[in-house]
Amino acid sequence: MNRFLECIRIAFLSMSTNKLRTTLTMLGVIIGVSSVVIVGAVGKVGKKLVFEELETFGLTNLWVYRQWEEKPGKVEKHGTGITNDDIEAIREQCSLVNLVSPCLGKWGGVWAKYKTKYAKIIVEGVDVDYAKIDNAYLEIGRFLITDDIEYRRNICIIGSDVYQKLFNGKEDPINLQIYIENKSYTVVGVLKRKDRNFIENLGPKGSIPNANERVIIPYTIIQHQENTKDVHYIQASAYSKDMANEATEQIKKLLTKRHKGQYTYESETMQEHIEFANTIINILAWIALTAASVSLIVGGIGIMNIMTTTIVERTKEIGLRKAIGAGDIDILVQFLVEAIVISLCGGIIGIGLGIIITFILEVLNKYPFIISFVYLVLAFFVSIVVGVISGIYPAIRAASLDPVEALRYE
Amino acid sequence: MKPIIEIQGIHKIYSLGETRIHALSGVSLSIKRGAFISIMGPSGSGKSTLMNIIGCLTTPNSGTYLLEGENISQLPYSALPYIRNKKIGFIFQQFHLLPKLSAICNVKLPLIYAGYKFRERHLLAYEALASVGLKDRISHLPNQLSGGEQQRVAIARALVNQPVIILADEPTGNLDSNTGKEIMGIFKLLNQQGKTIILVTHEESWTAYTSRIIKLKDGKVVEDE
Numbered sequence: 001m002n003r004f005l006e007c008i009r010i011a012f013l014s015m016s017t018n019k020l021r022t023t024l025t026m027l028g029v030i031i032g033v034s035s036v037v038i039v040g041a042v043g044k045v046g047k048k049l050v051f052e053e054l055e056t057f058g059l060t061n062l063w064v065y066r067q068w069e070e071k072p073g074k075v076e077k078h079g080t081g082i083t084n085d086d087i088e089a090i091r092e093q094c095s096l097v098n099l100v101s102p103c104l105g106k107w108g109g110v111w112a113k114y115k116t117k118y119a120k121i122i123v124e125g126v127d128v129d130y131a132k133i134d135n136a137y138l139e140i141g142r143f144l145i146t147d148d149i150e151y152r153r154n155i156c157i158i159g160s161d162v163y164q165k166l167f168n169g170k171e172d173p174i175n176l177q178i179y180i181e182n183k184s185y186t187v188v189g190v191l192k193r194k195d196r197n198f199i200e201n202l203g204p205k206g207s208i209p210n211a212n213e214r215v216i217i218p219y220t221i222i223q224h225q226e227n228t229k230d231v232h233y234i235q236a237s238a239y240s241k242d243m244a245n246e247a248t249e250q251i252k253k254l255l256t257k258r259h260k261g262q263y264t265y266e267s268e269t270m271q272e273h274i275e276f277a278n279t280i281i282n283i284l285a286w287i288a289l290t291a292a293s294v295s296l297i298v299g300g301i302g303i304m305n306i307m308t309t310t311i312v313e314r315t316k317e318i319g320l321r322k323a324i325g326a327g328d329i330d331i332l333v334q335f336l337v338e339a340i341v342i343s344l345c346g347g348i349i350g351i352g353l354g355i356i357i358t359f360i361l362e363v364l365n366k367y368p369f370i371i372s373f374v375y376l377v378l379a380f381f382v383s384i385v386v387g388v389i390s391g392i393y394p395a396i397r398a399a400s401l402d403p404v405e406a407l408r409y410e
Numbered sequence: 411m412k413p414i415i416e417i418q419g420i421h422k423i424y425s426l427g428e429t430r431i432h433a434l435s436g437v438s439l440s441i442k443r444g445a446f447i448s449i450m451g452p453s454g455s456g457k458s459t460l461m462n463i464i465g466c467l468t469t470p471n472s473g474t475y476l477l478e479g480e481n482i483s484q485l486p487y488s489a490l491p492y493i494r495n496k497k498i499g500f501i502f503q504q505f506h507l508l509p510k511l512s513a514i515c516n517v518k519l520p521l522i523y524a525g526y527k528f529r530e531r532h533l534l535a536y537e538a539l540a541s542v543g544l545k546d547r548i549s550h551l552p553n554q555l556s557g558g559e560q561q562r563v564a565i566a567r568a569l570v571n572q573p574v575i576i577l578a579d580e581p582t583g584n585l586d587s588n589t590g591k592e593i594m595g596i597f598k599l600l601n602q603q604g605k606t607i608i609l610v611t612h613e614e615s616w617t618a619y620t621s622r623i624i625k626l627k628d629g630k631v632v633e634d635e
């Protein structure tokens with residue numbers, strides 16, 4: 001221990017006598033290590049933001065719909081492959097499904113009108129449980145109730161963009177009439193804003209481009225207009241997000257059974273979206289870490305170079321130390337510690353720099369200030385490893401010097 | 411009394427490519443405890459090589475070497491640093507002080523490898539420096555000291571771990587004659603206190619301090635009185 005502390009002291013002494021050289025040597029490690037810290041933090045923030053964003057759409061969410069692309073050679077079938085009765089059956093028989101709502105949508109070129117103002121909208125006909133499934137919170141007013149569905153009341157709940165466009169976001173819209181396709185609907189509620197920055201496409205084949213452009217009405221109205229008992233797709237929630245994929249399978253199996261294999265069904269779960277987003281973030285992190293490791297390798301080569309130089313310069317010192325009783329292992333440890341100290345100093349500076357840069361990046365983008373502790377520890381150990389790897393060869397060379405030769409060295 | 415050093419038929423050969431240099435060819439010596447010996451001889455006669463073998467810095471190609479009855483030639487390579495640390499005190503012509511360390515830190519070096527604690531190291535190093543008259547120079551760097559003072563620091567470093575034998579290879583070679591005399595005075599005192607000293611020198615006048623002169627030529631002992 002005593003000798004080890006002495007090694008550290010000697011290491012600092014020799015570093016401090018050549019400050020510029022030492023600093024330049026550390027640069028590679030500093031850049032590499034700070035990149036590791038930044039990558040870790042940005043990755044963590046990214047995952048958090050994606051998670052939070054998807055959380056606003058319900059983490060247990062799942063969608064089931066008919067596959068419309070018919071395989072060649074098959075006879076074209078009519079209908080969506082999902083009926084109101086199917087929804088009932090799902091409620092009764094799918095044990096992992098918590099809530100389920102039939103959905104019928106009007107997605108293309110629908111406009112809403114209030115007095116002289118128009119807004120491009122998406123009409124979604126849904127059931128009462130939809131609000132809970134989709135985490136649709138209300139800014140004001142109320143959501144659908146059972147009677148609305150049963151009596152096909154001409155009421156609607158509007159998204160915040162629709163509210164902005166039709167009512168300037170100021171007027172109280174409750175109980176006012178808006179027109180969609182020449183039919184009047186009474187506004188009973190306004191949905192809270194839901195922003196989507198990271199995941200572009202949600203819902204069946206990404207059919208819901210902007211949740212704030214929605215106008216929600218009872219699904220029975222659309223079914224009545226289209227004179228059908230079919231639903232376009234199912235949106236449901238599992239009891240937990242880990243069950244989402246299995247719940248989806250239950251639904252698909254049930255539907256297939258009920259329709260005697262007539263249709264093929266597709267599905268999506270929020271869980272898949274989260275996993276996909278995390279996979280992308282992880283891939284990006286790996287790419288960045290690869291870049292960082294190039295810098296660490298350069299840093300390591302720099303340290304190896306400076307250690308080799310140092311050992312040549314200090315050949316006499318090595319000879320003298322051996323003459324007064326240092327063993328090979330003492331010399332090896334001394335120079336290895338010196339390499340590790342250089343690398344670790346670079347590492348610590350790099351960690352500090354990384355934290356500062358992360359702070360600036362995150363604060364500038366108004367993200368929460370998050371540091372990945374795992375990556376801090378990783379960065380710390382990486383700098384030790386770089387020190388060991390780059391120091392071991394020069395240290396072995398120093399240790400194997402012949403004391404007589406070393407003392408005679410000019 | 412058993413001799414402290416017993417050397418029998420030692421050969422040391424250096425191979426430089428094709429040519430083989432017989433640095434020592436059959437040297438036998440016996441040195442008593444408490445002796446003060448000077449080794450003389452022309453340049454290249456093998457004096458330093460002999461000192462390095464006695465100091466366990468290198469091993470002979472053949473022959474036996476007993477130090478305090480211990481057969482050094484049979485020890486593994488890994489045991490030699492311990493012998494050098496505990497039993498040998500080296501003093502060189504070029505002092506070989508570490509330039510970035512203060513006088514006292516230089517003197518402490520052998521104690522680090524001997525495993526002493528910080529306090530003991532400081533105390534012992536201070537005493538050693540005091541014994542060569544450098545009490546008030548302990549925190550000077552080598553380049554802040556005169557040649558004679560530097561060599562005295564080196565002597566303190568050689569003494570600090572209580573070696574059984576002091577090996578001084580031309581210790582006054584880089585010093586003027588007055589400073590040389592001072593250094594020789596220190597050696598004389600140490601010898602009177604019972605230290606065994608082997609001194610390599612070119613200076614005829616220093617032999618007056620010593621009890622025995624061994625003359626080497628072409629790797630052989632040619633005179634021993």
Ligand SMILES: Nc1ncnc2c1ncn2[C@@H]1O[C@H](COP(=O)(O)OP(=O)(O)O)[C@@H](O)[C@H]1O
Pocket residue numbers: 405424425426431432433451452453454455456457458459460
């Ligand atoms: N490391 C070495 N490699 C090759 N030859 C050496 C080496 N060390 C000493 N010699 C040779 O061995 C002989 C004795 O050297 P040395 O013991 O240093 O003589 P001295 O100290 O008496 O001047 C010389 O001829 C010298 O050139």
Ligand SMILES: [Mg+2]
Pocket residue numbers: 457458459
């Ligand atoms: Mg010599």
